[in-house]
Amino acid sequence: MKTIKASLIGFGSVGQGVAKVLLRKQQELKLLGLDIKVVAIADSKTAAINLAGLNLEEILKRKESEGIVGDEKANGNEIILDIEHDLVIETTPTNIDTGGVGLLNMLTAFSKKRHVVTSNKGPLALRYRELESLASRSGCAFKFEATVGGAMPLLNLVRNTLAGNEVLSIEGIFNGTCNYILSRMMEEHATYELMLAEAQELGIAEKDPSYDVEGIDTACKLVILANAIFGMDVTYKDVSITGISRITPEALMLAEADGYVIKLIGEVSKNRIQVAPRLVPIGHPLAVGGTLNVASLQTDLAGPVIVVGRGAGSIETASAILSDIISIYKN
């Protein structure tokens, strides 16, 4: 049995999902030979620390009832620096202007030779090469399946399941909020504004939706794919981006009459990295509805491979984080 001491930095929806999944899968992880002890959890205000392993159930309850995880005042970065542990699970909110605390947390983790598993796109969309090379020089794993498409398998799919293949291009729908709004505009012949409001009511869109609807989130994911799969060195500023806010119900109805839907498609290959609304034939594998994500890969040996899955959600994102953790330790 390997005992792994982990910190959980960030305790919003994804961080809480990770705690729930670790609780729920304790037995299965032990069958795989892994005993994962969370020795520290930090949210934006407080922290809980116990070198023998925290009681995740209690902390989840306290977060729900009191809005905090513990009584310690240490912040996440101090925990990464000072507490002896093996693995940092980084789930702080994404900041794509500066990389936010996530960037500092990852840099600190690698400097202390701790592995990093993250769902935080910002640092990777800004400073991928630096992070990757620092991880590699420190002998640390750096895993981020959860950053692209949530529970939709993609990065590990390419690296493991399709090992030996060269990926020639990837295109897909990488933002569930945009997919929901466009799918509903089509179904209801309704305006963008109306369906955005519906998505906001349902918690599918943020109060300020620009990060999603302007295509920035999709662009960040393409940047991660470009750097991690295509070996490029780009940031999200290199992406040509058009969002969905100017799409009209009339455009969707015209498309439908010709047998098409309109989807916000992200596309990346060696020569091209762009986000734009595109016509997709009804019945085409990319024409998935609701909040689903989809990616269509062209490969040199396997030919076309398409994956569909949930791009967001607390447990779904935690699922990708769990698979990353297992992949680090199971060999």
Place this chain on the structure above:
Amino acid sequence: MKTIKASLIGFGSVGQGVAKVLLRKQQELKLLGLDIKVVAIADSKTAAINLAGLNLEEILKRKESEGIVGDEKANGNEIILDIEHDLVIETTPTNIDTGGVGLLNMLTAFSKKRHVVTSNKGPLALRYRELESLASRSGCAFKFEATVGGAMPLLNLVRNTLAGNEVLSIEGIFNGTCNYILSRMMEEHATYELMLAEAQELGIAEKDPSYDVEGIDTACKLVILANAIFGMDVTYKDVSITGISRITPEALMLAEADGYVIKLIGEVSKNRIQVAPRLVPIGHPLAVGGTLNVASLQTDLAGPVIVVGRGAGSIETASAILSDIISIYKN
């Protein structure tokens, strides 16, 4: 650099695909630290053996011009028994009544402590538990991604990319021949017999198509999934099977009028293992056309995950074999 001595047993379409892919990916494999030397190749009549590594290009040419691989009279099983090597790539034709030479080859390989990577469904559909436990007792890897869905990622997807998830059910289209015939019947409003004849002309269906069109091939794949993913102990005789040969153009047209297509769907979960034609809504992720394969997985954490890919083809199947080989040696 790890040097791996491999035998290639079976040199039909898939075996030749493996030779071509190993040639094409020599450099990439060396970058991964793998030097794969094929020391023996056997087809049904002849063999070629060279302990320093065979010239694959020459053997491919000879097979094409003369129909044989070499001048040796040793059969595949003798090679596995007598030639010192690490890995058996087993691509002999499937026999689902007895397991054929493939079964003997796998048993012999494990008894000689050689790893097995295979595309041969028959032995797994008949004697999975025995093979698996023999492999495990011998400390050998036993990998068979290519047996289910060709280049469509499925077994390794579940074991690696979705690690930590429990798979609750899998349903999908696992036979490209049936999918082609049904898709074409729908497009042309034509009879089963006519579209079968077209598929035979194009080389998509065999002269005796019963293995595919009666659902037996799909059943074998479900059995492999049931045993390998759901931990069951079944053979293809435990599967309830209905094929596609009685589907009429009228049934397809009635379905279409209601917004459905008819697909041969294989379904497996703890309680159920069956192959039958089913109505699938147009636009549903399972409603893929042509010769594509598709699998829809329900999982406890990631939710629904769908994969689409080419279920057959020489290079595509070899792609799955290559990924299996890499997965054995890269750690």
